[in-house]
Amino acid sequence: MTDTLTICRPDDWHLHLRDGAMLKAVLPETVRHFGRAIIMPNLVPPVVTGAQALAYRERILAAAPGVGLFEPLMTLYLTEDTDPADVAEAHASGLIKAVKLYPAGATTNSASGVNDFDKVRPVLEKMAQIGLPLCVHGEVVRDDVDIFDREAVFIDTVLDPLRRATPGLRVVMEHITTKDGVDYARDAGPSVGATITTHHLVINRNHLLVGGIKPHYYCLPLAKRETHRLALRAAATSGDPTFFLGTDSAPHLDKDKESACGCAGCFTATNTMSILAEVFEQEGALDKLEGFTAHHGPAFYGLPVNETTITLTKGSPVPYPAKIDTPEGPLTVFDPGFALHWRVEA
Ligand code: DOR
Numbered sequence: 001m002t003d004t005l006t007i008c009r010p011d012d013w014h015l016h017l018r019d020g021a022m023l024k025a026v027l028p029e030t031v032r033h034f035g036r037a038i039i040m041p042n043l044v045p046p047v048v049t050g051a052q053a054l055a056y057r058e059r060i061l062a063a064a065p066g067v068g069l070f071e072p073l074m075t076l077y078l079t080e081d082t083d084p085a086d087v088a089e090a091h092a093s094g095l096i097k098a099v100k101l102y103p104a105g106a107t108t109n110s111a112s113g114v115n116d117f118d119k120v121r122p123v124l125e126k127m128a129q130i131g132l133p134l135c136v137h138g139e140v141v142r143d144d145v146d147i148f149d150r151e152a153v154f155i156d157t158v159l160d161p162l163r164r165a166t167p168g169l170r171v172v173m174e175h176i177t178t179k180d181g182v183d184y185a186r187d188a189g190p191s192v193g194a195t196i197t198t199h200h201l202v203i204n205r206n207h208l209l210v211g212g213i214k215p216h217y218y219c220l221p222l223a224k225r226e227t228h229r230l231a232l233r234a235a236a237t238s239g240d241p242t243f244f245l246g247t248d249s250a251p252h253l254d255k256d257k258e259s260a261c262g263c264a265g266c267f268t269a270t271n272t273m274s275i276l277a278e279v280f281e282q283e284g285a286l287d288k289l290e291g292f293t294a295h296h297g298p299a300f301y302g303l304p305v306n307e308t309t310i311t312l313t314k315g316s317p318v319p320y321p322a323k324i325d326t327p328e329g330p331l332t333v334f335d336p337g338f339a340l341h342w343r344v345e346a
C-alpha cells in the first residue's frame with residue numbers, strides 16, 4: 001500500500017484572495033502548499049488595468065510572511081471598456097497571465113462584466129494574436145434558463161460561437177461542473193483547457209439541499225446532479241492534460257454566507273491537497289494526482305513546473321481548523337464530509 005507520495009509542488013489555477021484583512025487571513029492557507037496561483041480579479045472595484053494588477057500583486061506579496069516563495073499570477077477583469085493595448089502591455093511585461101471573462105451578473109462582483117460580446121471583440125482578437133488565455137466563467141445569465149442548465153447553454157450559445165469567431169483564442173473553461181463541460185473541453189483540442197475545483201469533485205446538489213440548506217456548499221456554478229460529479233471525477237483522474245486544478249477557493253465571512261441572501265463560494269485552500277489525495281485514492285488514481293495538480297496547468301500556460309516538491313503521508317485522520325479567523329469574524333473551511341488521511345508534510 002502506498003503511504004508516502006512526493007509530487008512536484010502544486011499550483012492553483014483559479015483562486016480568490018480578496019484584499020485587506022481577508023487577504024492577510026487567507027493567503028497563508030494557499031502559500032503553505034502551493035507554488036503559484038492564478039489570482040481572480042473580482043475585487044470591489046475590480047482589477048481592470050495593468051496598473052491595478054501591479055498594485056494588487058504588490059499588496060499580495062506584502063500580505064504574508066513567507067509569501068516570497070509563492071508567485072501570484074495576475075489576471076485582468078474583462079469589461080466592455082478594456083483597452084487592448086493595456087492588455088498587450090501587461091502581458092508583454094510578464095505581469096498578467098490571463099484575462100477573466102465574467103458574463104455580467106453571473107456571480108460575485110460580476111456587475112462590470114460583459115453583456116455585449118461585440119464590444120470586447122478587439123481585446124479577444126489581440127489576445128488570440130499574442131497567445132494570452134481567456135479564463136471564462138461559463139454560465140449564461142438569462143431568466144429563461146434554469147440555473148442548473150446555465151453551463152450547458154453557455155457552451156452552446158456563447159463559448160462555441162465565440163471560439164469560432166476568434167480563431168487561435170486560448171480558453172480556460174473555469175470550474176466546470178457538468179459532463180457537457182468535460183466533453184466539450186476534451187474534444188476541443190489544445191487551445192482549450194478546463195479547471196476543476198476540489199469541492200465539485202466531492203459534492204453534488206443533494207449535499208447542498210437535502211436535509212436543510214448548507215450555505216457552505218453554495219457556490220457558483222452550483223454543484224449539479226451525481227452523474228455530472230462522476231464525470232468530473234473521471235476527467236480529473238484520467239491523466240488527460242486538458243484538466244487541471246483550479247480550486248476557486250472563495251472566502252466569505254460566515255455572517256455573509258449564513259444569511260437570507262448568502263454569498264457563493266467554498267473555501268478549500270486549507271485542506272485541498274488532503275481532500276484531493278483522498279479523492280484520487282478513492283478512484284484508484286493516486287498516480288494521476290501530480291499531473292492534475294502540478295503538471296497540466298503549467299503545460300497549458302506555457303510555464304515550467306515548480307522545482308520544489310511536497311510530500312503527503314497517509315495515516316490517522318488529519319486535523320484541520322473548522323474556521324479561519326479574520327478581524328471581521330470567522331470563515332468556514334470546506335468540510336468534505338469524510339475523514340482525510342493524507343497529510344501534507346511541513
Ligand atoms: O462560488 C463562487 N464564488 N463562484 C464565483 O464565480 C465567484 C466566487 C467568489 O468570488 O466568491
Ligand code: ZN
Nearest residue numbers: 014040248250
Ligand atoms: Zn472563482
